[in-house]
Structure formats: structure tokens, C-alpha cells
Amino acid sequence: MIAVGQGKGDGSSEGSCDANNKGHDPNQGDVGARAAYDRLVAEARRSIVELSPRSLRNWLKQGAVLIDVREPDEFAVGHLEGAMRIDRAELGLVIDQLVPDLATPIACCCSRGNRSALVAYQLQQLGYGRVGSLRDGLERWDQKKSLQRSRESGAESLEQPEPAPIEVMEQGP
Numbered sequence: 001m002i003a004v005g006q007g008k009g010d011g012s013s014e015g016s017c018d019a020n021n022k023g024h025d026p027n028q029g030d031v032g033a034r035a036a037y038d039r040l041v042a043e044a045r046r047s048i049v050e051l052s053p054r055s056l057r058n059w060l061k062q063g064a065v066l067i068d069v070r071e072p073d074e075f076a077v078g079h080l081e082g083a084m085r086i087d088r089a090e091l092g093l094v095i096d097q098l099v100p101d102l103a104t105p106i107a108c109c110c111s112r113g114n115r116s117a118l119v120a121y122q123l124q125q126l127g128y129g130r131v132g133s134l135r136d137g138l139e140r141w142d143q144k145k146s147l148q149r150s151r152e153s154g155a156e157s158l159e160q161p162e163p164a165p166i167e168v169m170e171q172g173p
Helices: 031-047 053-061 072-077 088-098 114-125 137-143
Strands: 049-051 065-068 106-109 131-134
Touching (some): 049 053
Parallel strands (some): 065 106, 106 131
């Protein structure tokens, strides 16, 4: 909690943090927030299934719904075929309409695997029983040339050969 009006009078927040924020250096800006975000992502990853490209392909063949949580401009550049783009902020409001059966497998993806890990964790908290996140995200796939953009649709193909196979890494209790 930040106390209002207890700073130096120059708009800074120095001296305005209560005991709950002890040790936080307001001059470090986003460093504290970034560290907290990284901890949150790490916690989510310990609680979810992280999918390799091969595992994702298998999930999709078995009928998993593919959710891409990247921003609209990222999605427009290219996305996996069949992916539904959902804003993270609206997930809880729309997911039950898009995937009404809690037993339906859901695979999540994003650029680096952080946002999709958080969404997969959130979906588990909402009661979905089989949820996974693409480990390391779409950027890694693109770097490894395991996916190539389809010229006709702007979608990515899952049928391209991938580098050395990576087994699914299940984490959590």
C-alpha cells in the first residue's frame, strides 16, 4: 500500500511505502515487477503440463482446442492453423462459451511460453482438467525452422519436420 502525500513533495514515492513494501527501491522501476512476474510464471510452469511441438501435434490430433494468447498484431503476422486468439484479460468471460466441456483438452501458445503458461494455469483454476502450454513458445519453433508460414492462409503448418524430438514435460503434483 502506498500512502498518498507522504513523499518529498516532488511527485516521487520515496518514503511513501508502508511496511509491506520494505526493501523495495522505487528507483528500480519495473525490476521488482519483472521479478514478481518471473516468479509467477515459474509457479505456473510447476503446476501445468508443458508441451513439446510433437506433444502439441498429438494433442491437436486428439481433438484439443488450440488457444493463442498473443496480442492481435502478433497473431496477424502468423499463427498455428486452427488457433483461436483469446485476450488473456477476457479469458474467464469467454472460455465457457468457447469450450463448455471442462474435460476438453486445451493447448495454449504464445511467443515465448510465459503468457500461455499463465493462461494454462488459470484454465486449471477454472476447472479444466487437461490443459497444456507450448514450452518455449512459437518463437523457438520459428527459430528452429520446424514451422513454416503457409503462404495462402498466414497460418503455420504443424506438419513440417521438427528438430530433435522433445518429450512432454509434465510438472506439478
